[in-house]
Amino acid sequence: MTSVVLEFSGGLELLVDGKKRLEQEVPDKLTLGGLIGWIRSNLIKERHELFSQGQRIRPGVLVLINDVDWELEGKETYNLSSGDCISFISTLHGG
Amino acid sequence: MKSPWGELQELKGASTAQEEENGVRQAFSNDVLERYSRQMLLLRFGVEGQKRLSQKSVLVIGAGGLGCPAAMYLASAGVGRLGLLDRGDSVDRSNLHRQIGHTDASVGADKCLSLRDSLMRINPGSSICTLSTGITAKFALQLILPFDIVLDCTDNVESRYIISDACAALRKPLVSGSAIGFEGQLSVYCDSEESPCYRCIFPSPPPPDCVGSCDTAGVLGPVPGVIGTMQAVEALKLAAEIEGAEVCSRRMVLYDGLSCETRVIRLRSRSKTCRACGNPEDSSQRIVNPAEFDYGSFTLAGSCATPQSTDQGRLRATALLDKGRLKDALCIDVRPKEQFDMCSIGGFQNIPITKLSKELITIQNRVGDKEIILICRRGVDSATAVSMMRKAGIENATDVIGGLDAWRQECNPEFPTY
Numbered sequence: 001m002t003s004v005v006l007e008f009s010g011g012l013e014l015l016v017d018g019k020k021r022l023e024q025e026v027p028d029k030l031t032l033g034g035l036i037g038w039i040r041s042n043l044i045k046e047r048h049e050l051f052s053q054g055q056r057i058r059p060g061v062l063v064l065i066n067d068v069d070w071e072l073e074g075k076e077t078y079n080l081s082s083g084d085c086i087s088f089i090s091t092l093h094g095g
Numbered sequence: 096m097k098s099p100w101g102e103l104q105e106l107k108g109a110s111t112a113q114e115e116e117n118g119v120r121q122a123f124s125n126d127v128l129e130r131y132s133r134q135m136l137l138l139r140f141g142v143e144g145q146k147r148l149s150q151k152s153v154l155v156i157g158a159g160g161l162g163c164p165a166a167m168y169l170a171s172a173g174v175g176r177l178g179l180l181d182r183g184d185s186v187d188r189s190n191l192h193r194q195i196g197h198t199d200a201s202v203g204a205d206k207c208l209s210l211r212d213s214l215m216r217i218n219p220g221s222s223i224c225t226l227s228t229g230i231t232a233k234f235a236l237q238l239i240l241p242f243d244i245v246l247d248c249t250d251n252v253e254s255r256y257i258i259s260d261a262c263a264a265l266r267k268p269l270v271s272g273s274a275i276g277f278e279g280q281l282s283v284y285c286d287s288e289e290s291p292c293y294r295c296i297f298p299s300p301p302p303p304d305c306v307g308s309c310d311t312a313g314v315l316g317p318v319p320g321v322i323g324t325m326q327a328v329e330a331l332k333l334a335a336e337i338e339g340a341e342v343c344s345r346r347m348v349l350y351d352g353l354s355c356e357t358r359v360i361r362l363r364s365r366s367k368t369c370r371a372c373g374n375p376e377d378s379s380q381r382i383v384n385p386a387e388f389d390y391g392s393f394t395l396a397g398s399c400a401t402p403q404s405t406d407q408g409r410l411r412a413t414a415l416l417d418k419g420r421l422k423d424a425l426c427i428d429v430r431p432k433e434q435f436d437m438c439s440i441g442g443f444q445n446i447p448i449t450k451l452s453k454e455l456i457t458i459q460n461r462v463g464d465k466e467i468i469l470i471c472r473r474g475v476d477s478a479t480a481v482s483m484m485r486k487a488g489i490e491n492a493t494d495v496i497g498g499l500d501a502w503r504q505e506c507n508p509e510f511p512t513y
């Protein structure tokens with residue numbers, strides 16, 4: 001197993017029992033796309049579509065790999081390493 | 096096309112005093128020197144910064160929780176011209192805990208005019224123009240054109256895309272803020288060649304049912320205050336061209352008031368294939384003018400809400416006047432607990448929609464052949480709850496069209512507004 005830190009904010013934490021930060025053991029050799037699918041199946045109990053369609057994150061969610069926009073790191077193809085911090089941030093629209 | 100703003104006077108800049116009058120040399124009139132002295136004392140700001148600021152125009156779109164503090168700081172700092180654009184909402188008492196430019200006395204008044212009055216009280220020399228039309232795709236370019244800097248202080252997805260697309264087309268720096276609950280976000284778009292627009296970061300909109308609003312999800316007043324204030328800081332850096340200032344572009348500030356944590360994350364650069372600020376492979380996809388883009392269907396795409404077929408089988412609020420029917424039924428209010436605790440109809444118990452799926456089996460065992468009556472604030476969640484129950488094999492559930500809003504309007508005007 002690989003141990004990573006998962007962060008949820010902007011309302012996404014409501015999908016994982018209100019937890020904003022989780023230290024989580026996940027299967028080895030996952031890509032980030034694989035991690036999204038794994039979170040969807042293993043951590044999210046209901047309203048899965050608010051998180052992703054399979055391995056595709058829903059629009060309006062920023063994904064960060066160690067505080068950096070995942071666009072700069074290869075998005076779903078990024079290979080997870082032990083100790084990585086992956087953040088899922090829903091954009092806010094209120095004002 | 097004529098500007099929706101009408102004839103705008105040319106920016107005069109802060110009044111400079113005549114040089115060498117009575118043997119005194121001064122950069123500005125006494126009043127200007129006194130009013131803005133504390134920012135002019137700043138090493139990187141100075142007289143030159145004040146001059147530049149007084150020759151710039153800033154447009155604040157949205158006169159709410161973000162727009163109030165942003166506009167108040169900008170007007171008090173002496174921005175040359177301030178535009179206020181809001182969709183013509185009037186001030187509601189439930190706005191006042193966060194929209195600090197309005198007062199109890201202005202409840203019911205037009206938000207733009209109410210905020211303008213506050214700004215004029217703070218700085219009577221301000222030049223402020225207002226339009227209570229809101230940002231529309233049709234006039235977006237004309238509305239934004241006369242301004243140097245734009246602040247997005249709106250509260251909805253559609254406006255955010257319209258504003259960003261117009262700023263991308265005109266290459267106007269856009270200071271974008273948002274807040275809900277305990278959280279806020281801030282970023283600056285389109286302020287340089289490499290700087291992305293909102294659409295570069297969010298090419299597709301979120302499904303509508305994932306979007307919360309302050310009216311439904313709630314918000315702690317000072318949280319939009321923090322973000323609106325930060326928007327003013329960014330706008331002042333841009334307007335006064337403060338030396339050495341680093342604007343928050345290609346970055347986003349995330350503020351979480353609940354844990355008191357602030358993070359700054361690094362964002363991608365401008366996308367070469369962005370529909371608004373790049374060159375998409377299919378050039379017909381390029382959005383040149385927001386007026387030609389259908390924002391309604393764009394932001395509605397990808398809805399994962401249960402489609403509401405008809406109101407058939409649903410109850411009018413007046414059905415709840417039948418006390419006997421209520422007594423015999425299992426009455427469930429599916430709003431969040433916080434709302435239920437504020438006010439509810441007697442006889443209803445609370446099972447928030449987010450907890451409903453866990454309770455379905457219990458409900459099924461308990462209900463027998465009783466009727467189930469579901470209610471929520473406006474009749475959307477309750478309809479979803481009915482279809483969840485049907486899927487679980489509970490057939491005798493129904494809900495109230497228009498929810499508690501309809502109950503207040505049709506049956507009981509005493510029921511609190513919140």
Ligand SMILES: [Zn+2]
Binds near residue numbers: 372
């Ligand atoms: Zn762009």
